[in-house]
Amino acid sequence: MNWSRLVPGLNFWILGIGAGLISIHLTLTSRIHFSDLWGTSALFWAASCSLLWDKRSQLKTESGIFPSLLGSSILFLVLAKSSAIYGYDLFLRFSPFISAFGFGLLVSGFKGLKQYWQELLLLSFIVIPPGLLLKLIDFGTLTAKFTAFILWYAGLAVSRQGLDLILPTGKVEVASGCTGAHAILQLLGISLVFLFMFPGTSRKQKILLPLVAVTIAFVTNSLRVALMTMLVAYSNRASFDYWHSGTGSLIFSAIAVAIFGLFCWLTIMRNPPHDPDLSQPE
Numbered sequence: 001m002n003w004s005r006l007v008p009g010l011n012f013w014i015l016g017i018g019a020g021l022i023s024i025h026l027t028l029t030s031r032i033h034f035s036d037l038w039g040t041s042a043l044f045w046a047a048s049c050s051l052l053w054d055k056r057s058q059l060k061t062e063s064g065i066f067p068s069l070l071g072s073s074i075l076f077l078v079l080a081k082s083s084a085i086y087g088y089d090l091f092l093r094f095s096p097f098i099s100a101f102g103f104g105l106l107v108s109g110f111k112g113l114k115q116y117w118q119e120l121l122l123l124s125f126i127v128i129p130p131g132l133l134l135k136l137i138d139f140g141t142l143t144a145k146f147t148a149f150i151l152w153y154a155g156l157a158v159s160r161q162g163l164d165l166i167l168p169t170g171k172v173e174v175a176s177g178c179t180g181a182h183a184i185l186q187l188l189g190i191s192l193v194f195l196f197m198f199p200g201t202s203r204k205q206k207i208l209l210p211l212v213a214v215t216i217a218f219v220t221n222s223l224r225v226a227l228m229t230m231l232v233a234y235s236n237r238a239s240f241d242y243w244h245s246g247t248g249s250l251i252f253s254a255i256a257v258a259i260f261g262l263f264c265w266l267t268i269m270r271n272p273p274h275d276p277d278l279s280q281p282e
Contacts, residue, residue, distance in 0.1 A: 003065070004162050012128040014061075014107060015250040016093065017106075018049075020047075021078070022177075024079070024082050025041060025045075025099070026038065026042060026045070028092060030086055032087055032092070033136070036186075036253075037093070037188070039253075040186050041096060042191070043193075044096070044122045044125060044189060045123075047120075047122055047193040048123060050197075051122075054096040054114075059115055060112050061107050061116065062081060062108065062112065063105065063107060063108055063112065064109050064110075066079050067103070067105045067108070071101075071102045071103065071107075072102075072106055073102075074099075074102030074105065075102045075103065078095060078098055078099050081120045090129075093126050093127050093128075093129065094182075096123040097120065097126065097127050101113075101120065103110070104116045104120070109116065114160075122189060122192060122196075125188070125192075128185060130174065130179075130181030131181075132187060133181045134179060134181055135183065139181055140163050140174050140178075140179045141162075141163065142177065142269065143174050143180060143218070143221065143222055143225060144160055144163050144174040146222045147165060147222045147225045147229065148160040148165055149221065150222060150226045151165070151167075151226050154226075156230070156233070158183060159260075165225075167230075167233040169172055170233050171195055171229075171232065172200075172225070172229045172232050178221070178224075178228075180217055180220075180222070182253075183218075183219040183220065183253055183256055184213075184214050184221075184255060185255070186216075186217070186257075187213035187257065188213050188214060191209040191212075192210075193211060194264050195209060201268060207266075212260065213260055220255055220256040220259070221252065221256075223252070
């Protein structure tokens with residue numbers, strides 16, 4: 001069933017449905033004051049919209065009755081669940097992927113879902129909770145060890161007992177919120193955005209970018225933990241709270257994104273991959 005023939009002004013309907021789903025999700029996320037989730041969601045929604053816009057003329061809008069009904073049912077359930085959310089809900093992590101999946105079924109059917117694999121992959125990063133990443137890799141211990149090395153190299157008398165960083169005047173525990181799992185997932189997703197935006201990257205760059213993203217996120221977060229440990233050592237509680245859960249934590253996230261963006265600009269955007277087809281005469 002070709003929707004473009006049956007529905008007048010189909011593009012406006014598609015844009016309206018998509019914009020409505022995005023607005024509802026971002027609005028609900030902003031109300032729970034979870035800045036990491038909102039920032040990640042806004043970034044991946046924007047990247048997905050940009051990818052769709054670039055290939056808008058190539059999208060096929062043909063769907064059967066069954067996938068259209070299934071997609072409509074999924075979107076209805078998303079809207080119904082969204083109307084009953086008043087605080088943090090795990091559904092907010094699944095909502096973007098489920099919405100995109102239902103939207104793809106409604107517009108393009110089962111066969112057309114492969115057109116949206118990049119967008120679905122990006123939105124699936126929102127689904128992954130940082131706690132799951134910590135169960136796979138013990139970033140807590142790694143962060144504690146690397147932070148202890150930073151403090152030792154800075155000339156401080158520091159010791160480590162498990163996740164505790166101990167100074168003569170105080171100690172800091174590297175809890176789950178200080179492991180940098182949020183930043184790692186965020187930069188890893190941003191690396192995929194760059195790879196999708198520049199599909200001509202080499203195999204080496206495809207491997208290098210995710211590794212650099214994880215490294216930058218890990219090192220930047222370790223520097224933040226080292227700073228907080230020093231603030232505890234000097235009994236500066238107000239500054240500790242600022243860098244731990246206040247605006248300071250967002251500053252380090254912005255620094256990590258800026259460093260990674262500079263790396264991508266120097267390695268990819270400034271020197272785009274050479275396309276051999278462009279050098280051949282017609």
